[in-house]
Amino acid sequence: MPPLTYLEAIRQGIWEEMERDPTVFCLGEDIGIYGGAFKVTDGFIDRFGPERVIDTPIAESAIVGAAFGASLTGMRPVAEFQFMDFIGCAFNQIVNMVAKAHYRWGAPAPLVIRGPSGGNVHGGPFHSQNPEMWFVHAPGLKVVCPASAYDAKGLIKAAIRDNNPVIFFEHKYLYRRIKEEVPAEDYIVPLGKARIAREGRDLSIITYAAMVHVALEAAEILAKEGIDLEIVDLRTVSPLDREAIAQTVRKTNKVILLHEDVRTGGLAGEIAAIINEEAFDDLDGPIVRITAQDSPVPFSPPQEEYFLPKVSDVVREAHKLKAY
Amino acid sequence: MPKKECVGNECLIWMFTQMVRIREFEEAVKRAFIEHPGVIRGHTHLGDGAEASIVGALSTRNSTDVVMPSYRCHGYPIVLGTPMRNIMAEVFGRKDGLCKGFGGSMHLADPARYFPGTSGIIGQSIAHATGAALSAQVKKTGQIVYCFFGDGASKQGAFFESVNMAAVWKLPIVYVLENNQYQAYTHVGLEDANCIAGDPLSKKAEAFSIPGVTVDGTDPVKVSEAVGKAAERARAGEGPSLVESKFYRLSAHGNVITVPPLPTQFPEHEAIAVYGNKAEFQEWQKKDPIVQFRSRLVREVGLAEDDVKGIEQVARAEVADAVQFALASPYPDPQQAGNYVYA
Numbered sequence: 181m182p183p184l185t186y187l188e189a190i191r192q193g194i195w196e197e198m199e200r201d202p203t204v205f206c207l208g209e210d211i212g213i214y215g216g217a218f219k220v221t222d223g224f225i226d227r228f229g230p231e232r233v234i235d236t237p238i239a240e241s242a243i244v245g246a247a248f249g250a251s252l253t254g255m256r257p258v259a260e261f262q263f264m265d266f267i268g269c270a271f272n273q274i275v276n277m278v279a280k281a282h283y284r285w286g287a288p289a290p291l292v293i294r295g296p297s298g299g300n301v302h303g304g305p306f307h308s309q310n311p312e313m314w315f316v317h318a319p320g321l322k323v324v325c326p327a328s329a330y331d332a333k334g335l336i337k338a339a340i341r342d343n344n345p346v347i348f349f350e351h352k353y354l355y356r357r358i359k360e361e362v363p364a365e366d367y368i369v370p371l372g373k374a375r376i377a378r379e380g381r382d383l384s385i386i387t388y389a390a391m392v393h394v395a396l397e398a399a400e401i402l403a404k405e406g407i408d409l410e411i412v413d414l415r416t417v418s419p420l421d422r423e424a425i426a427q428t429v430r431k432t433n434k435v436i437l438l439h440e441d442v443r444t445g446g447l448a449g450e451i452a453a454i455i456n457e458e459a460f461d462d463l464d465g466p467i468v469r470i471t472a473q474d475s476p477v478p479f480s481p482p483q484e485e486y487f488l489p490k491v492s493d494v495v496r497e498a499h500k501l502k503a504y
Numbered sequence: 505m506p507k508k509e510c511v512g513n514e515c516l517i518w519m520f521t522q523m524v525r526i527r528e529f530e531e532a533v534k535r536a537f538i539e540h541p542g543v544i545r546g547h548t549h550l551g552d553g554a555e556a557s558i559v560g561a562l563s564t565r566n567s568t569d570v571v572m573p574s575y576r577c578h579g580y581p582i583v584l585g586t587p588m589r590n591i592m593a594e595v596f597g598r599k600d601g602l603c604k605g606f607g608g609s610m611h612l613a614d615p616a617r618y619f620p621g622t623s624g625i626i627g628q629s630i631a632h633a634t635g636a637a638l639s640a641q642v643k644k645t646g647q648i649v650y651c652f653f654g655d656g657a658s659k660q661g662a663f664f665e666s667v668n669m670a671a672v673w674k675l676p677i678v679y680v681l682e683n684n685q686y687q688a689y690t691h692v693g694l695e696d697a698n699c700i701a702g703d704p705l706s707k708k709a710e711a712f713s714i715p716g717v718t719v720d721g722t723d724p725v726k727v728s729e730a731v732g733k734a735a736e737r738a739r740a741g742e743g744p745s746l747v748e749s750k751f752y753r754l755s756a757h758g759n760v761i762t763v764p765p766l767p768t769q770f771p772e773h774e775a776i777a778v779y780g781n782k783a784e785f786q787e788w789q790k791k792d793p794i795v796q797f798r799s800r801l802v803r804e805v806g807l808a809e810d811d812v813k814g815i816e817q818v819a820r821a822e823v824a825d826a827v828q829f830a831l832a833s834p835y836p837d838p839q840q841a842g843n844y845v846y847a
Contacts, residue, residue, distance in 0.1 A: 205642060231642050237672065242665030245631020246638055252620040253570060253639035273662075277628055285603050285613035285621050288847035319845045343847035419846075 184362045187355040189329035190294075191220050193336035194258060196366065198228055201256060204340055205232040207243060208260030208295075217262045218296055218355060240269035244293060248278050248345075251291040256340055261295030264349055265309045278345045279320035288343040294336070296352035297325075298390055298440060299472075299488055303352075304479035310389075310441040310472075315347045316418040316450070322346045322371055323418040327392035329360045331415055334369030342371060351390045358393070372416045374424035380410035383434035383501055386425060386451055388414040391438045391489060398494035407502055417447055425451055426458035433464040434501050438489060443471040465504030468497050510563045510728075513805050519563055519724045520797055521815050523555035526579040527794050528819040529588060530755070532827055533578070533595055533609075534770050537759060540831065541767035543596055544759065548609040549576040553754035554682060556793035559583060560727025561650060561680050561749070564735045570618045570640070572633035573652040574682075575610035577622045580652070584617040588826035598833035605836040606844060618647075627653060627660030630679070634666040637675035637744075648676040648738040650731075655696060655705060656687030664711075667744065671712040674743035678734040681705055681746060682721065684753035685788075689774050706748035714744055721751030722793040752788035 184192065198204045205228075206221055212235040215222030225233040236243050240261065247257035261267055267274070274293065281289040299308035315321045322344050326332040332350065339346035377392050378399055385395045392413045399409040412428050414421065429435050435455065437448035448469040455467060470489045478484045510518060530550040536543055551558065558579040562571065573580045581591055586602065594601030595609045602612055613621035620636060623629035633651035640647040657663060658681050670677050683705050685692050692699050698707045709716025715737065719730040727749055734745035756771045771777055775785040801807040 203643075234638075234673075237665070237668055239665035239669065241662050242631045242634065242669050245628060245662055245666065246635030246669060249572070249620070249629075249632035249635025249637075250639045250642075251635070252615070252632065253636045255639045255642065257635075272625060273628060273631065276625055277623060277632065281621065282847045283844045284607045284611040285615075286606075286844055287613060287615055287621060290847075322846075 181361065181364050183359040184329050184333070185356050185359050186329045186332050186350070187218065187220060189333035189362055190336050190350060191222070193333040194221070194340070195224070197337055197340040198224070198232065203254060204256045204258060205234065206258045206260065207234040207236050207247060209236055209238055209262050211235060211260050216260060218352065221260065240266055241273055244270040244273040244278065247291045247293070248273065248281070248289060251289045252281070252287055256290045258292045258294060258340060261293065263307050264295045264297035264311055265306045267293070267311060271314070274315065274321070274347070275318040279318040281320070282344070283320055289345050290343045292336070292339045292346045292348055294348035294350060296355065297349040298351040298353055299477045299484060300353040300390065302479065302481050302484055303477070305476035308477035308484070310349070312347070312349055312417055313441060313445055313447060316447065320345070321418060322416065323349070324371060324416050325349045325351070325389040326415060327354070327377070327389050327413050329358060330362050331369050331375070333362055334367055335371065335415060338368040338371050341368065346371070349389065353390050369415065372419050372421060374412050374414045374421040376410065377413040378409060378411040380408040380432065382408045382432060383436065383498060384410045384412060384428040384432045385436045385438050385494065386412045386414065386428065387438040388417055389440065391440050394489060394491055395438055395494060397491045398498065401491070401495055402498055407498060409498065420451070420454065422454055422458060425454055429455050429459040430462045433462055434504065435463070436468045436470060436494065436497055436501060438470045438494065440472055440488060442474050443469065444474050446471050465501050468501055470494060470497055515563065516725070516801060516805055517807065519559050520801055521819070522559045522583045523724065523794055523797060524816055524819045525822065526555045526558065526582050527552055528823045529578060529582055529591070529826070532823045534755060536827065537768060537770045542765060543831070544768055545597060545761070545764070546608050547758050547761060548595060549758040550755040551576050551579040553684060553752050553793065554579060554721070556724040556797060557680070557682055557721035557727050557749040557751055560724035561652070561731040563724065563728045564732040565650060568618055568645070569647050570620065570633070570636045570649040572620060572629050572636060572649060573622055574626070574629060574654055574657060575622055575624045576654070577610065577612045581612055581614050581617065581619055584614065584619055586614045586617055586619070588822055589829040592826040592830040593833045596830040596833070597835065598830055599836045600829070600833040627657035627662045629653070630657065630660070631662045631666045633677060634670050634675060637670060637677035638673065640676050641673070646739070648678065648735055650678055650680060652680045652682055654687070655681065655683040655685070655692045658705060658708060659695065667712050667714070667746070670744040671714050674741060676738040676741070677744045678731060678738055679744060679746045680731060681748045683748050683750045686753055686757065686774055688757045689778055691779065704748055706746055709746040714746060716746040716748070718748040718750055721749035722791050722796060724793070724797060751793065752791070754789070754792065
């Protein structure tokens, strides 16, 4: 099999689930005839027909609301957002209706809300955000942020099979930028389980999504200096894999938390609290946060470059932390 | 009773029986605020005044059709056959409630009886009902969906987004706009553009180029005819309709919530408490759907007074039993408050 891009991996994952299970269907803006703004569902309508690949009006609240109603009546909808920034239009449906369905009635709501998030494409403040924390704060939802093509495919398949609502953030910078070999046979990557993206002994970076690649690049530079980084890719940001977080801290005793989302209320703060609860005695230095600054995502390319965490930030902070 | 069996006098008696069951239930809930002070916590909204509309609409239903009401939702599962005991226990927040005490009055659901749930936030379930209709269409089950919501909900974005979708996709759904004249505490004449212009609220259907009719919601037979027509259209694959069922909510919007141990209370109707318009309230009291339909059954159908009383007594006994059951049921275990977050 030729290597797959991150986007092709997601596309294959959804395609295979639609082949496997007739209750899976897609809905969203421009996903049918046009094939989706980023072409994730290109060709789906020809294979599965307009009844299972549904072009919707621009009506995010009703897209999620209808997907929810369909999930309560035996279907497994996969709703696409053209950009995850637009999810604000459906916020009430997601955090109040969808997230609390099982708690209120004991009724599973197996639906997936997926779409592109993240910056580094100069999309400006409404087409570059990382809104995962809005949903991490809503118990009842699962929130997934894959970093590799293998994971993207395995996680989207697991998300579609899960009996809970899953918000699936696809990093648009990675869509066509990364490629890897992906097994031809059916597999899933379980939700809620982190992976070690790089084994190391000196210090740990806990991160997810596009920042995994920033961390990997920094690790190569630091390896030449004899600093051995361990990189934990969370894959699912809610519910968090607390054990994986604690384990890497117990191993290296020094930890950097890295994410592309803004600093205040970002996942790093939550992970720091978990480390405090689970592995405080194992720390040999301060918990370091590398994040975007607390501002909207800037439009101007040099400003966006300044805003996003960089390889050089990781190298600099690793040097400081290593000195403890 | 499925629609095929709801014909003739037998159907009228069935309708009356269901209406009385709903009314007795709602009155028992209201009395609980006095007879069992503090037992009901949270918000509880009553459907007295809506009985003819609910029952008339549901009389056209096939046994597997889906029903999605608003948060004012006690009446619908009563008609669907959900045991009153479990509904009352849920209103009381008890372990034997329909949702194990996790939902409360506003969040009833009985999926086995094709009632997938409600929304405690106004108007949102219009989108969910639309999705249920999408399920029926995609799966070709032949089901239609009955989507109930109030006049207030018809100003929500979810209404406009959903009805447009249903019209575009010709979904098998009937939108029943229950115009009970009050959006929470505000009269419809202050918040609805159609009403202010002197038009019926069903005029909203024109915006989506679908049929829209207004019907006297105090008469179950008229509601049954109007909703039945809309249901036939939905079953024939011709798409959604909007039926405005116009009646009057006979109780206040809901109870006042308080900090325990202060008991909750059920206030007076907004017409009196907010607008000082006792005449309006009394005018509609004369059109009480139960009173009207009762006298019609005796006068026109020839139902004996004793038979009517018998129906009322059976309903009263059923409700009294439900109240006792709910009072005896324990609260859910506090430590289990974290259960059921995930499926």
